[in-house]
Amino acid sequence: MQNRILIVDDDVKLCRMLSRYLAEFSYTVDSLNDPTEAEGYLRRSSPSIIILDVMMPKMNGFELCKRIRRESDIPVIILSARGGVEDRIAGLEAGADDYLPKPFEPRELVARISSILKRAEGRQQAQPSAGGIDHGRLNVDTDTHRAFLDGTELELTRAEFVILCLMLRNPYRVLDRDKIFNELKGLDCDAFNRTVDVTVSRLRTKLGDDPKAPSFIKTVWGEGYMFIAEK
Structure with missing residues (x-):
């Protein structure tokens, strides 16, 4: 086509x-x-x-x-x-x-x-023809690109949704900024590292997560981010 x-x-x-x-x-x-x-x-x-x-x-x-x-x-x-x-x-x-x-x-x-x-x-x-990711309080529908926290739908941008799915698929693994940025854009450019930080920060806010005492996303200083929520 x-x-x-x-x-x-x-x-x-x-x-x-x-x-x-x-x-x-x-x-x-x-x-x-x-x-x-x-x-x-x-x-x-x-x-x-x-x-x-x-x-x-x-x-x-x-x-x-x-x-x-x-x-x-x-x-x-x-x-x-x-x-x-x-x-x-x-x-x-x-x-x-x-x-x-x-x-x-x-x-x-x-x-x-x-x-x-x-x-x-x-x-x-x-992606499967029908499917999603269930991780405790978080539920993601990969077909409709909708995410839910405790049953309430989150209003996520496309970039926030992609990062959330990446983290849910890789719990307790450190994801550096290049890995996250490549998932978002398919590019490798250090000049845009700030975009990753801003997007992760907004995702945290929508998850109600406190970066000083995180329940979902932990900052690994000098390396990147890690999803830490238990199922």
């Missing part, structure tokens, strides 16, 4: 260029120049991946990415002239799977698309 890509960027010329270029790699491409049309499009269609600009009228890419993440796990690559570390961290925290600063090499974009799609396909194949 041919992979479909949605580009959301107010730069009409760039959308046309990317559409032609990506078509050479057997991708079907749709493009939107108005970010407010994206949510309607996603109710009608389900692309394999979304390429998203940041600086757009009516709605910036960070806000649109957050809205997409509330409803969908479709991979998102942010493509933006705002390429500073703080902007890239903001994009990843909004739920993006990757962040490529403009100007960029189109062949690198194709490589990143291919890598993310292969990773997403591998995760789908690895």
